[in-house]
Amino acid sequence: DAGVIQSPRHEVTEMGQEVTLRCKPISGHDYLFWYRQTMMRGLELLIYFNNNVPIDDSGMPEDRFSAKMPNASFSTLKIQPSEPRDSAVYFCASRPTGGTDTQYFGPGTRLTVL
Amino acid sequence: GQSLEQPSEVTAVEGAIVQINCTYQTSGFYGLSWYQQHDGGAPTFLSYNGLDGLEETGRFSSFLSRSDSYGYLLLQELQMKDSASYFCAVLNNDMRFGAGTRLTVKP
Numbered sequence: 001d002a003g004v005i006q007s008p009r010h011e012v013t014e015m016g017q018e019v020t021l022r023c024k025p026i027s028g029h030d031y032l033f034w035y036r037q038t039m040m041r042g043l044e045l046l047i048y049f050n051n052n053v054p055i056d057d058s059g060m061p062e063d064r065f066s067a068k069m070p071n072a073s074f075s076t077l078k079i080q081p082s083e084p085r086d087s088a089v090y091f092c093a094s095r096p097t098g099g100t101d102t103q104y105f106g107p108g109t110r111l112t113v114l
Numbered sequence: 115g116q117s118l119e120q121p122s123e124v125t126a127v128e129g130a131i132v133q134i135n136c137t138y139q140t141s142g143f144y145g146l147s148w149y150q151q152h153d154g155g156a157p158t159f160l161s162y163n164g165l166d167g168l169e170e171t172g173r174f175s176s177f178l179s180r181s182d183s184y185g186y187l188l189l190q191e192l193q194m195k196d197s198a199s200y201f202c203a204v205l206n207n208d209m210r211f212g213a214g215t216r217l218t219v220k221p
Contacts, residue, residue: 033208043211055208056208102159107155
């Protein structure tokens, strides 16, 4: 298996622009997680899905952030409009039902908002 | 809510043993996981404790005491490549991470 796939790997954009991050989880994994990592705040859980349904989005910073999972093999995290404080590395992770111990992380998307 | 506490930095020399502690407060708890992250990389799974006691995986061991809300990661025979950040994480239906401990291994 190719593992969790994220795109793009790097994104540089200007304040006010819309940003869309993409994730393809490992096939057969029922859980999908979006994390944001910064030096100041560490690794924060933004939202997670189970069987394509959002379960907990309490970590989403504000209404500018939205996430969707239209099917079992694809999820997006959208920021509109983006702000410089959104600059971070965004990770997607997945795990199977019953595989409670191991989450598999994608390589991350490094977002820079100028 | 949830909180996890772990030291921010640890330094050790090659061949030594280092222990990274983690204390947690959480309303729900299945187990404690440990992840390693090298600079510029993604977190990768190291170890998991669902029950009290010690789990050993090669040079790495992890311990959990549910009654004390405490766990640790033990790294033995340290190598330069072990220089990385190490995160404890509480597993509930989701997974929440501590702030990470940056381990520096010196020759």
